[in-house]
Amino acid sequence: MSLRQKHRLSFCYCNMGTMRRFFGRRRKPPPETYQEPAVVRPNPEEELRSLRRRLVQSFVTSALPSGKEFLPVTEIDKLVNYATIRLVLPEKASTDVIDFVCGHGKTLFLILVVGNEASPNDLLAIMESCRKHSMTDEHLPVDRIPCVGGKLPCHQRVAHHQAWDVFHDKLWAHISFRFFQDQAMFTAPVILKDKFTYELKEGCVLPITWKAQKPHIGHFSTVYEAEIHHAHHQDDRYFGKSLKVALKQLKPLTSEPGYNVETAWNHETSALEEINKLHHKHLIRPLAALRCGPEHYIMFEWADGGSLRELWENQGPEPKDLDPDRIMSVIEEVLGIVSALSTLHGTNNRTKTGNVVRRAADLAGMAAGERLTVPVPHSVKPREGETKDYSPITTPDTSKSPRNVPEIHVRFVEPSDDEVSFRSEDPNRSYVSEESDASSDEHWRHGDLKPENILQFNQSQTNDSRWLGTLKIADLGLAKQHVFATARRKDMTNQKFTTSHYEAPEAVANLHLPRSRRFDIWSIGCVILEFVIIILYGNDGLASFYDQHKIRENPHTDTLYFTVDRNVARVSDIASHWIAEILNDPECNRAGGSALADIVRLVRDRLLVVELPSENMVPSQISRCRADAGELKEKLEAIWGKAIHDESQGGDYLCFRKDRANIAPPAPLQVMKPKRTAAKSRLGDELPKTQPNLV
Incomplete structure (x- = not known):
């Protein structure tokens, strides 16, 4: 190594030592001495x-209580x-x-x-x-x-x-x-699937995010269209969305003698809970009954199609062209309503009237060498692609008279000692009640069937693509309350009672007695007849029929469907005239047969019938009495089955002539016939003066 190289190497070592002494040696502290940075805890x-x-x-913000x-x-x-x-x-x-x-x-x-x-x-x-x-x-x-x-x-x-x-x-x-x-x-409640009654503290807030400003106001209640917050219901069809409901608020009615809102709410809640167990597609299912201190509510799912009355009014003044599918939809939905009514009525068959019917059938069977039993009609099978939907539904409640429907004011007449309402001239004939005092089983009747209490549910709620959707009976559970409303409520100024356009004759002649399940059969007969009038003649035709109330002799006792003289009822001449004219309509009066004609004859012969079963009646006499829901269901099933078969064969049983433009509705009856004292069981058949079973 040369001298120059040695000097250079010595210089590098000196510089490295100087740098090492100046900067020092950076060493990482041992792991055991390392600490996390201090974290300051929030206040x-x-x-x-x-x-x-x-x-x-x-x-x-809730809409109930507001704000x-x-x-x-x-x-x-x-x-x-x-x-x-x-x-x-x-x-x-x-x-x-x-x-x-x-x-x-x-x-x-x-x-x-x-x-x-x-x-x-x-x-x-x-x-x-x-x-x-x-x-x-x-x-x-x-x-x-x-x-x-x-x-x-x-x-x-x-x-x-x-x-x-x-x-x-x-x-x-x-x-x-x-x-x-x-x-x-x-503590706003969540409306659960498996809970119906809610006892809430006074001042509680309901999870109602919206309610309509214009409610449906009735005598006993006010019904609001409302929406439940999406987190406070369990309806899977509306997951994550608000659920539209009908919220029915019962009124205290302190001015009504004998009425107590607490008792009314308890009765209706109990009835609705029991009826809910029937799980029928055409019976409404309430969502909840809520008591919030002094306030009482019942909640139903909202019917998006409105009531049957609203459906009729939306059909327009002129009749629409007849269409087999539309007529079939009407038959199927009416059959569904009757099936629901049969289920409702059939919860207890051991009533007195039921025993009368079975006893008469058994006697006839023993006379023929065998014991007969009352047949149980089979249920209607759904059409292809249709499923039974038992989802809950809702209802508007209103006591207002619909547009153009005549208001019937009934004056109560107390029977004298020698004249009892509908008393039989036969001393061996005594009438019995369908109200079973001896049986612990319960049975239900509606008591207020009318187009306003039949609701329409469209495809969005029932998966039913037909134009009529699904019709369901509303205002269930009000039978006891309705008896009070129509048979006990008295106008103290003029001593009059108010009854419905669709009530049976016994509502006028025997106000002081309870009503039977066959009371509903008369009402549904009136609704069916008016449905046929809508199909054939449109709203103008139905308005012409309603306008006939002007010729009633006594507006306090007579309706469009029956008239009463000395507490003896018969089918009115108005109803007789219109039924006869409908059967003479080109659509009904044809050789090949007509579904609408068969329905009208069923109304005439089995539904608008004054006479009711009584003790000691034989089968031939019972067959002349007003039908029960089971028989009506069987006969409608027969018409439905015939229509299905005829449709498969390319027949014209459902409708023959589609164009109704030049077909006028029946000419109004001009003068009522003089009243007679004999009762009519059905149109055109005189019966001895009797006391029908009114309960």
């Missing part, structure tokens, strides 16, 4: 204020979680307390938060006390008790739930008022 007071702001923003707010149940889990509670409570809060809040005390915690009166330390102390006393969200809402904050020892002077002992703590002294006041915002 619990600030976290509490942040949680309160988010909570207030989560409230939803009140409630917290949707889905927001509770979003607001209360482990991380949030760990930051809001002081650092000393134990894991057990945080677990209790997140598991069993979420609502309790949020009620305290919204009140803005409890500090983080207060929240910790109160939630520790709640955990100690097993006070959870399940015990909400809490009644106002005088022993809050230790002001009054409980002992036996103030009885309350054991978990409410938590309120004895002095911590509650300055926050209890807001707690009791605010808890209503957190």
Whole structure:
């Protein structure tokens, strides 16, 4: 190595040493001495204020009571979680307390938060006390008790739930008022599938986000179109969406003697719960019955198609061209209504009238050498592609008379000693009631069948693509209440009663007796006849029929369908005239047969019949009485089956001449015939004066 190279190497070593001494040697500290950067814990007071702001923003305004707010149940889990509670409570809060809040005390915690009166330390102390006393969200809402904050020892002077002992703590002294006041915002009920009756505290907030400004106002109730918040119902068809309902609010009616809204609500709720068990496609199913302190509600799903009356009015003044599919839809839906009525009536077959019918049939069978039984009609099979839908539905309730339908005012006539309403001239004939006092089984009748109480559900709710959708009977459970409304309510100024256009003769002649299931058969006969008039002659034809009420001799006792003289009823000349004219219509009066003609004859011969079964009747006499729902269902099934067969063969049983433009409705009857004292069982057949079974 040369001298120059040695000098260079020496210079490099000197420079490296200098650099090493100047900068030093960077060494990583050993692992055991490494520490995480210090984390500053947020201020619990600030976290509490942040949680309160988010909570207030989560409230939803309710329409009932108007302007009140409630917290949707889905927001509770979003607001209360482990991380949030760990930051809001002081650092000393134990894991057990945080677990209790997140598991069993979420609502309790949020009620305290919204009140803005409890500090983080207060929240910790109160939630520790709640955990100690097993006070959870399940015990909400809490009644106002005088022993809050230790002001009054409980002992036996103030009885309350054991978990409410938590309120004895002095911590509650300055926050209890807001707690009791605010808890209503957190306890809005969720309408469950498997629960019907809800007992709620006075001042509760319902999860109703909207209700219509114009309700349907009736005598006993007011019905609102409303919507339930999407988090407070369990209808899978409307998951994540608001559910439209009909909310029926019962009126107190303190001016009505003998009427009590609490009793009426209890009766209707019990009836609806029992009828719900029938699970029939054409019977409405209510969603819930709610008692909120002095307020009483019943909730139904909203019928998007309105009532049958509204459907008729929307058909237009002129008749539409006859179409086999439309007529088949009418037959099938009427059959569905009658099937529902048969199911409703058939819950108890051991009534007195049922025994009369069976006894007469058994006697006839023994005379023929065999014992006969009343046949049970088979159920209607759904058409191809149709499924039975038992989903809940709803109903508007209104007592207003529909447009152009005559109002019938009935004057009550007390029978004298020698003349009892519908008393039989045969001393061996006594009439019995279908009201079974001896049997513990219950049976149901509607009592107020009319187009306003038959609702239409369109495809969106029933998956039914036909123009008529699905028709369902509404206002179930009101039979007892309806008896009071029509047979007991008296106008004290003129001593008159009011009855429906569709009620049977016994509603006028025997007001003081209960009604039978066959009362509904007369009503459905009136509805069916008017449906045929709509099909053949349109709204103008139905208006012409309604206009016939002007020629009634006595508007206090007569309707378009029957007339009463000395408490003896018969089918009216108006109904007889219109039925005869309809049967002479080109569509009905043809050799090949007509479905509409067969339906009208069924109405004439088996539905608009005054006579009812009585004791000691033989089968031939019973066959002349008004039909029951089972028989009506069988006969409609026969018409339906014939229509199906004829349609498959390319026949014209459903309709022959589609164009109805030049077919005029029946000419109105000009003068009523003089009243007679003999009763008519059906059109054209005189019967001895008798006392029909009116109950």
